[in-house]
């Protein structure tokens with residue numbers, strides 16, 4: 001087993017070292033003023049990080065890596081490219097948790113955003129109310145007495161886990177999350193940032209009051225709904241195409257201390273989705289998601305060993321089960337009424353009484369739940385493996401056809417990997433259509449998120465899973481299910497035009513306005529191709 005991991009790793013490292021050492025020297029490629037003014041890191045460590053990501057499928061070698069120590073370092077580099085007779089491409093790299101090279105650049109410069117950490121925000125914060133500068137450098141308005149309410153000014157390079165820790169010190173927290181917190185603010189705001197809270201508060205991009213953005217011309221612009229709003233809406237879900245986010249003002253609310261956390265098991269897809277849709281359409285809960293349980297689904301520490309084996313034997317009998325995941329926050333003030341409130345909420349649902357399981361956790365542990373799984377997978381050498389993920393938004397009107405054609409007939413029957421496979425509806429009411437992110441064009445308040453989060457561990461060839469992904473997309477195409485990819489991956493302009501649909505003309509116009517030389521985020525392969 002060991003050889004499966006070690007041999008490819010050694011071969012890969014040798015090829016990589018050869019590629020780095022055999023490439024032309026920087027001065028022959030870059031304009032002189034760049035090599036004189038910037039110390040780009042080109043050692044094997046920098047290059048290796050910059051040319052890989054969580055997906056472990058794509059590898060692109062940049063010319064060098066800039067490790068900015070201030071926002072003006074970024075401004076200067078972008079301006080140098082923009083003003084040069086041969087502009088070079090620049091990719092902001094947040095935490096490199098893309099899966100298809102979206103934060104990479106071939107023969108350009110990777111901007112390693114993490115090197116700004118603890119540097120830019122303290123200098124940049126905006127003074128409103130009683131701002132408190134926390135030790136991590138995240139600026140929090142904890143007085144809530146401005147017209148904006150509570151917020152934090154956060155560097156685009158900050159990890160959400162650090163934002164959470166800094167805001168909790170003031171009894172506050174952002175309201176919208178991703179399932180995993182080791183992602184940067186700039187990275188998730190370039191996509192959407194979704195999780196089980198999105199139905200109640202909108203995605204993360206709906207919870208931003210203001211941004212500082214360095215455009216592809218090298219201009220540092222502050223934007224919001226009322227100020228430079230074209231840029232503001234373009235950047236949110238804009239896949240890094242219009243500017244580099246250096247500061248985001250994030251909406252906060254009072255943080256709960258604990259959560260009641262439930263998994264409810266269904267063997268009937270119609271009942272499962274009806275209950276999910278009911279829960280996201282009424283007030284009462286704070287988070288609703290859902291996932292598949294098939295025979296290969298690994299044991300979850302959410303369930304006791306006896307519950308786990310009961311669920312597994314049911315899964316092998318039925319072939320496929322669905323788990324509705326729901327959470328309600330509480331604190332000392334609401335502890336005495338929470339159980340009663342939950343009883344009222346769950347009375348409306350249609351599940352078998354013996355199939356509801358619950359857990360009590362701190363707010364932090366609940367939000368940081370995927371980190372616990374990561375550490376386990378890391379210890380088993382199952383985290384740093386290829387991830388041929390496919391994330392889709394599916395119109396509600398076709399989710400039943402999608403269940404049969406994809407989840408049952410492809411995912412369950414082929415059982416190539418153990419997932420996880422997430423399925424949950426999102427209420428659209430807090431999404432603003434002016435933002436760049438593409439969602440199903442169907443006129444409906446609800447669409448579904450389906451996240452097929454495959455891992456290709458040592459014995460699985462990622463190309464086999466990619467073949468399955470293609471089969472899924474072909475099925476949707478043939479059945480006329482008008483999905484939109486989330487965290488999209490396309491290789492040619494026609495596919496991108498179709499992806500953005502009615503938003504394409506604005507998207508293209510914004511590119512011409514804010515990054516006319518097509519310098520930024522070429523790894524998305526929308527306007528520039530390697």
Ligand code: FAD
Pocket residue numbers: 053054091092093094095096097098099102103104113156157177178179180183184185186187188190191192193194195239240241243244245246487521523524
């Ligand atoms: P990177 O991969 O570094 O960059 C992504 C893109 O954004 C690139 O094009 C890059 O050039 C651009 N970019 C990066 N920083 C900036 C910036 N400051 N300004 C402008 N552009 C920038 N997503 C969800 O919505 N919900 C989830 O629950 C969720 N869970 C995940 C769990 C895991 C384990 C992983 C690996 C990913 C998950 N994602 C989820 C996807 C994740 O939100 C995106 O992949 C996101 O882009 C990762 O952030 P990053 O900081 O690593 O970005």
